[in-house]
Amino acid sequence: MNALFLIVIPFIASGLILLFRKSIIVKCISIAASLIQLLLTLYVLIQTNFSQGNILSFFIEWIPSLGINFSLNVDGISMFMLVLTNFLSLLILVSGINREPKRIGMFYSMIFFTQAAMNGVFLSSNAILFYIFWELSLIPVYFMVLFWGGERRQAITLKFFIYTLLGSLFMLFAFIFLYWQTSGIHSFEITDFYKIKISPAVQNRLFWCLFIAFAIKIPLFPFHSWQPDTYTTAPTQVTMILSGIMLKMGIYGIIRWLLPIVPQGVEHWSNTVIILSITGALYASVIALKQNNIKTLLAWSSMAHVGIIGAGIFARNLYSLQGVMLQMLFHGINIIGLFLVADTIENRTGTRKISELGGIRNISPFFSSTFLIIILGSIALPLTNGFIGEFLILTGLFKYYSWYSIFAGLIVITGAVYMLYIYQKVMLGQTNELSDSFIKVPWAENIVLIPVIILIFLFGIYPIPLLNLTEISVKGLLQMM
Amino acid sequence: MNSLIILSITGITLLFAGLGKSKWVLFTIGIAGLITAGILTLADWGKNEALFNKMIIIDDYSTAFNFSIIFTTLMIFLISSNYIRNANKYLAEIYALMIFALIGGCIMTSFGNMVTLFMGIETLSIPLYVLAGSRKTSIASNEASFKYFILGSFATAFFLLGVALIYGASGTFNTNEISSYILLHQTQIPKIFYTGIIILIIGLCFKIAAIPFHFWSPDVYEGAPTLVTTFMATVVKTAGFAAIFRLLQNAFSNLSVYWQTILWIITLLTLLISALAALNQTGMKRLMAYSGISNSGFILLAVLAMNSMSPGAILFYTFTYALGTIIVFGMIMLHQEYTGSDSILSFEGFGRANPVSGIIFTLALLSLTGIPVTGGFFAKYYIFLTAIHSNFIWIVVIGVITTVISIYYYFKIINALWKENRCQKKIPLIIPFRTAFLICSILIILTGIFPDYLIRLL
Numbered sequence: 001m002n003a004l005f006l007i008v009i010p011f012i013a014s015g016l017i018l019l020f021r022k023s024i025i026v027k028c029i030s031i032a033a034s035l036i037q038l039l040l041t042l043y044v045l046i047q048t049n050f051s052q053g054n055i056l057s058f059f060i061e062w063i064p065s066l067g068i069n070f071s072l073n074v075d076g077i078s079m080f081m082l083v084l085t086n087f088l089s090l091l092i093l094v095s096g097i098n099r100e101p102k103r104i105g106m107f108y109s110m111i112f113f114t115q116a117a118m119n120g121v122f123l124s125s126n127a128i129l130f131y132i133f134w135e136l137s138l139i140p141v142y143f144m145v146l147f148w149g150g151e152r153r154q155a156i157t158l159k160f161f162i163y164t165l166l167g168s169l170f171m172l173f174a175f176i177f178l179y180w181q182t183s184g185i186h187s188f189e190i191t192d193f194y195k196i197k198i199s200p201a202v203q204n205r206l207f208w209c210l211f212i213a214f215a216i217k218i219p220l221f222p223f224h225s226w227q228p229d230t231y232t233t234a235p236t237q238v239t240m241i242l243s244g245i246m247l248k249m250g251i252y253g254i255i256r257w258l259l260p261i262v263p264q265g266v267e268h269w270s271n272t273v274i275i276l277s278i279t280g281a282l283y284a285s286v287i288a289l290k291q292n293n294i295k296t297l298l299a300w301s302s303m304a305h306v307g308i309i310g311a312g313i314f315a316r317n318l319y320s321l322q323g324v325m326l327q328m329l330f331h332g333i334n335i336i337g338l339f340l341v342a343d344t345i346e347n348r349t350g351t352r353k354i355s356e357l358g359g360i361r362n363i364s365p366f367f368s369s370t371f372l373i374i375i376l377g378s379i380a381l382p383l384t385n386g387f388i389g390e391f392l393i394l395t396g397l398f399k400y401y402s403w404y405s406i407f408a409g410l411i412v413i414t415g416a417v418y419m420l421y422i423y424q425k426v427m428l429g430q431t432n433e434l435s436d437s438f439i440k441v442p443w444a445e446n447i448v449l450i451p452v453i454i455l456i457f458l459f460g461i462y463p464i465p466l467l468n469l470t471e472i473s474v475k476g477l478l479q480m481m
Numbered sequence: 482m483n484s485l486i487i488l489s490i491t492g493i494t495l496l497f498a499g500l501g502k503s504k505w506v507l508f509t510i511g512i513a514g515l516i517t518a519g520i521l522t523l524a525d526w527g528k529n530e531a532l533f534n535k536m537i538i539i540d541d542y543s544t545a546f547n548f549s550i551i552f553t554t555l556m557i558f559l560i561s562s563n564y565i566r567n568a569n570k571y572l573a574e575i576y577a578l579m580i581f582a583l584i585g586g587c588i589m590t591s592f593g594n595m596v597t598l599f600m601g602i603e604t605l606s607i608p609l610y611v612l613a614g615s616r617k618t619s620i621a622s623n624e625a626s627f628k629y630f631i632l633g634s635f636a637t638a639f640f641l642l643g644v645a646l647i648y649g650a651s652g653t654f655n656t657n658e659i660s661s662y663i664l665l666h667q668t669q670i671p672k673i674f675y676t677g678i679i680i681l682i683i684g685l686c687f688k689i690a691a692i693p694f695h696f697w698s699p700d701v702y703e704g705a706p707t708l709v710t711t712f713m714a715t716v717v718k719t720a721g722f723a724a725i726f727r728l729l730q731n732a733f734s735n736l737s738v739y740w741q742t743i744l745w746i747i748t749l750l751t752l753l754i755s756a757l758a759a760l761n762q763t764g765m766k767r768l769m770a771y772s773g774i775s776n777s778g779f780i781l782l783a784v785l786a787m788n789s790m791s792p793g794a795i796l797f798y799t800f801t802y803a804l805g806t807i808i809v810f811g812m813i814m815l816h817q818e819y820t821g822s823d824s825i826l827s828f829e830g831f832g833r834a835n836p837v838s839g840i841i842f843t844l845a846l847l848s849l850t851g852i853p854v855t856g857g858f859f860a861k862y863y864i865f866l867t868a869i870h871s872n873f874i875w876i877v878v879i880g881v882i883t884t885v886i887s888i889y890y891y892f893k894i895i896n897a898l899w900k901e902n903r904c905q906k907k908i909p910l911i912i913p914f915r916t917a918f919l920i921c922s923i924l925i926i927l928t929g930i931f932p933d934y935l936i937r938l939l
Contacts, residue, residue: 063933066866112848139852146899154896161892166885172862174882176869380913 002058003072003123004080006044009037011114017037017109022453027093030108032246034090037115041086045469053290062129067179067187073125076473077325080250080466081122084329085245088336089115092240100345101148101235108138114241116263123250127175127188132256133169136162137246141238148235155453156229158281161215163226165308171213171253174206178261193261193479200264207265210212210258216443217250220273220310221280224303231299236343239295243302243339244332251306251328254313255321260480270314274397278316278407285414287420294342294352296473300334304415305331308408310478315404320396325470327389330377331386331448334386337452341367345426356420359431368427370449373421379416385459482532484518484525484547484637485587487765491518493706498576499573503564503773504565508558508913509578511861515555522548527652535593535655543591545796546723547936553715553803554579559917560811561708563818566911578608579712586720590727595644595654598724602640602688606633609713613705625704632687632697640684646677650876652707656731663735670736677755678733678740682747685728689721689777692751702770707817710766711810714773715803726784737787744785751778756883761888765813765823768890769806772849775887776802779833782864784878792939794863800935801848801856801928804921808845811917812838813906825894830902839898841922848925850891851884856928863936 013033013100020026058072059198074082087373093111101107112137120133138161145157175188182192198206216223230241288300307329312320345360346352360369373384380386391411398405459466500506524545532539557579564572585604591596610633614626648654651662651670654829663670683694690698704709733740751774759771776798784793816837817823818833826914832839848857870876912919928935 063936065933065937132858135853135858139847146896154900156890158892158896162885162888165888169881169884173865173877174871175876176862176866176877179866179872261722 003044003074004058004393005040006086006123007116007216008070008120009033009040010112010119011380012114014109014112016085017105017112018135019125020105023104025322026105026108027097030093030112031090031097032091033112034086034203034285038086038090041082044074045083045143047278048074049209050078057125058466066128067182067190068128069125069126069187070129072123072190072374073190075476076470077252077255077477078122080325080329080470080473081248082119084248084425085118085122086116086330088244088332090319091333091336092244094342095336096237097235097448099343104227105387107144107235107237110144111241113140113186113244113475117122118245122252125221127178127193127257129188129192131172134168134171134249134253135165137249138168141234141242141246144238145230145234145331148238150233150235152229154234156233157224160230163223167213167223169214170209171257171349171397174209175267175472177206177209181468190256190341196261198264203262203265204268205265207262209451210262211254211269213220214258214311217253218247218306218310219250219274219303220277220281220307221243221303222276226286227303228296230298232293232295236295236339237410239299240339241258241442243299247302247306248328249325250334251309255477259313259316260281263328263481266316270316271401273314274311274404274409275399277307277310278404278411281305281311281411282407282414285411285418288418289414291418294345294354294422294426295339295417298338298342301338301415301418302331303333305335307395308390308411311404311408312396315396315400315480316391316480317396317399318354318471319399320393320471321474321477323389323392323394323396325474326459326463326466327393329388329466330389330456331384333356333452333455333459334374334378337370337449337456340448340452341356341371341374354425357426357432358429359427361427362431366446367449368423370422370446371427373453373456375419376447377460379419380412383460385456387460387465388463482523482525482537484551485584487514488519488523488551488580488584488587492577492584493926495573495577495580498588504569505574507573508551508562508882510704511558511580511912512555514580515551515558519548519555522551529594535657536597537588537591537774538593538681539591540711542618542723542727542792542939546719546799547587548591549715549796550583550590550801553807554583554712556803556807556917556921557708557711557715559913560711560807562911562913563814564708567747567818571927572796575612575708578612578615580607582612583716583924586716588722589720590723593730593731595647595656595732597751598728599637599641599644601720601724605717606688608691609633609709609717612709612712613701613708615705618705618904620702620820622706623704628697628704630717636684636687636694639680641686643677643679643681643684646673646680648717650677652673656728657707660734660735663733664703669731674886678736680739681728682725683741685721685725688856689718689725689780691747691777691781692754692774692775693747695751695755696776698772698774699767699937700816702773702782703766704766707766707806707810707814707823710769711814713805714769714806714810718773719803722780722784722799726791726795729784729786734787741785741787744781745873745876748778748785749879750779751781751881752876753773756886760886762890763824763826765828765894768825768894768922769813771808772887772890773806775883776849778883779861779864779880782868782873782876785797785876786870786873787869788867788871790863790867790870793936794815794867797856797863797928797936798860803858804925804928805845805848808841808918808921808925809849809913812842812845815910816915819906819908825897828897829900830905832897832898833901834905834907836907841918842898843895844925846891846895846923848929850888854926854929856925856932858929859932859936863932881909889916 117137293298377384542884673864755774784887848855
């Protein structure tokens with residue numbers, strides 16, 4: 001058993017699905033493949049003892065003359081990300097069970113392609129390999145939005161693509177620069193990158209080259225302007241991939257490829273980044289308050305939540321980093337739930353305008369209760385998962401500098417305002433004409449919502465296993481800085 | 482060397498075969514000649530010999546580039562099968578001239594003496610002046626030919642002046658002797674020598690269409706028949722870069738500090754201006770002309786860096802760029818034949834009507850942009866690696882920014898290809914076309930997955 005399987009299986013699934021045209025077969029195969037992938041990941045998770053170093057590594061020379069190897073490695077952090085990716089992918093696939101996009105085989109094939117590439121991102125321990133997977137995960141997303149997206153998708157995809165590629169090219173530049181700094185035989189291996197000694201002045205510049213790539217992907221203020229449009233126009237499943245998983249690639253990138261490589265640069269800029277993140281998150285919250293389109297509102301809210309995560313990373317202590325790890329998973333779960341609810345509403349009523357909706361609770365109480373629970377998770381009510389993550393991050397920020405945590409706390413409060421505002425406008429009140437068309441929600445949508453709710457409570461009440469999983473690696477990371 | 486003989490025989494045979502009626506005979510002769518020449522070139526691998534008093538030097542560098550341009554010409558011959566179908570009257574001449582130009586290209590990669598280089602450039606250019614005007618009745622084609630001829634001769638004159646000045650100072654045409662002259666007279670090199678270098682570089686930059694010597698390129702690309710444009714964008718560019726690098730490395734590498742400043746400015750201008758100019762283009766051929774200039778800028782980065790990695794980077798870049806360009810121009814040719822237009826707008830829905838062609842087209846554009854896992858990614862990557870190795874940091878940053886700009890215009894085409902549009906018709910592909918597209922797209926992916934085999938050659 002080695003880590004390569006986790007990349008190869010989705011690739012095979014991606015190719016296999018292309019052979020079929022019938023919707024039902026495609027869905028069955030994709031869910032089966034996704035389930036196998038998840039089980040395999042969990043098997044790896046159980047089998048591995050992370051305190052004893054890396055067992056699952058895979059190494060084969062690819063372009064030896066340039067130090068590019070196909071080297072994969074699993075530690076606690078990447079294991080956590082793998083579980084997140086493969087679990088959320090399954091959830092995303094199941095959520096599409098009663099959607100019928102055109103050329104469904106192609107669509108699902110691209111989803112698997114993205115999944116494979118994202119697994120590659122979290123596994124690779126060679127900089128160029130990381131970069132290649134990073135880009136590969138972007139290509140199918142581009143085409144999915146282009147083919148299946150909503151209005152104005154041509155312009156929006158282009159903006160999205162240029163934005164993200166701008167970031168990644170600077171990252172490539174930084175990697176090449178680092179390559180020439182490695183001692184002895186030059187190499188792109190991350191272990192060699194960790195050994196480089198770089199002068200503080202250079203680190204300060206290199207920091208931005210790397211940081212821009214990750215900040216655009218997350219997105220952190222002020223690199224966010226692609227995000228609301230893309231989230232709104234993309235097909236819901238793609239939005240879920242983008243917000244649930246792909247965004248975490250950026251956070252993972254900061255943790256793995258930024259903090260340990262340019263520690264002094266991070267030291268120098270961390271206040272700037274925290275202030276930017278918190279300002280951005282506040283700004284996003286204020287804009288979210290004014291939105292009328294549910295999907296756009298959720299996009300801004302996602303940005304606000306991620307802003308807190310961004311600030312948490314740069315507080316760089318055990319609390320905040322543990323919080324960041326947990327919040328990555330929890331944010332993924334919650335945002336997928338929220339987008340699914342938004343999509344269901346749009347599917348039933350034909351609108352996503354908050355002002356045109358109302359009184360859905362009168363028709364479908366179960367659906368509206370699940371929505372409320374996901375909202376509560378998202379606004380970090382105690383006993384829900386969001387609370388654990390955000391509390392840890394706020395504690396970490398408080399330890400770093402107490403004023404930061406006060407402003408970050410404000411974001412949580414505004415979050416509650418706009419989230420409950422949607423609930424009130426959409427679910428409560430008089431049932432109007434549009435909402436009247438909201439017939440009973442079929443089981444398939446509930447079946448996705450139920451695990452989401454279970455997870456929200458489960459992790460909210462008992463987060464210890466997750467904390468244990470990440471603790472060793474986070475401590476290791478802190479030692480490196 | 483044998484390959485040059487074979488090519489010359491092929492060219493002359495083609496002219497005579499033009500007397501016959503069947504156009505497919507010409508096609509077959511051309512393909513057979515090119516394949517033989519390609520194989521003979523490969524047989525030269527590992528040889529290191531100087532011929533005709535060191536006028537021509539055959540080494541791995543020249544062999545690799547020769548094979549690359551012969552291969553490219555072969556692909557162009559395959560996509561020329563369109564001309565046969567349309568019963569082009571002057572096909573024999575077009576083929577023969579193309580082969581003669583190719584011979585010029587082969588001489589340009591293997592010169593040991595500046596006079597040989599001059600001969601190579603002229604042998605390459607004169608057939609091209611004619612080829613650009615080969616669509617006799619078209620005004621645009623005539624204009625292209627005329628413009629190319631006037632400006633081309635001007636550049637040649639410049640080049641000759643540079644050679645003369647350098648000869649005046651050093652007393653030799655031989656590149657290695659010039660190099661040792663520089664070493665011997667380090668402090669007392671006369672001013673005319675430096676002037677000569679600048680003028681030489683200008684003359685060569687014209688051929689590769691580097692800014693500010695690029696003004697001919699968009700008009701000529703647009704006016705010339707698409708097949709000729711393809712030839713200019715691939716073979717001429719590859720040969721030009723092979724020559725410019727060989728000259729600078731063999732003769733002037735000891736003065737690199739001096740000419741690197743000039744080349745640095747040219748590279749900067751080429752990268753920036755071409756990217757900005759390409760943004761507003763509406764015609765595909767003009768857009769590809771600017772994209773070609775921008776790619777010249779990237780290759781110039783490797784020339785500028787002038788280290789042990791440069792030859793490999795240049796070879797790899799020119800080769801993968803040629804692969805992508807052949808596909809794009811092949812598609813333009815097909816499309817033009819059916820719709821009569823080459824504007825980007827007219828391509829809307831092309832991919833939906835022809836899914837396979839659309840995918841290949843998209844792949845080629847992704848490669849030109851430099852997205853992994855295509856050859857284009859590693860091409861750009863090697864260029865950046867090479868340039869940073871020689872400490873050219875800031876210009877690489879400019880390169881990165883222009884790459885980002887280039888995404889806009891390449892992806893504009895991709896977006897257009899896949900737009901919904903019911904007016905597009907299905908365009909059938911004949912077998913030679915399919916072969917060329919298939920070979921090129923497989924090579925694009927192969928160079929993207931196993932770049933090592935190509936890059937390690939030089």
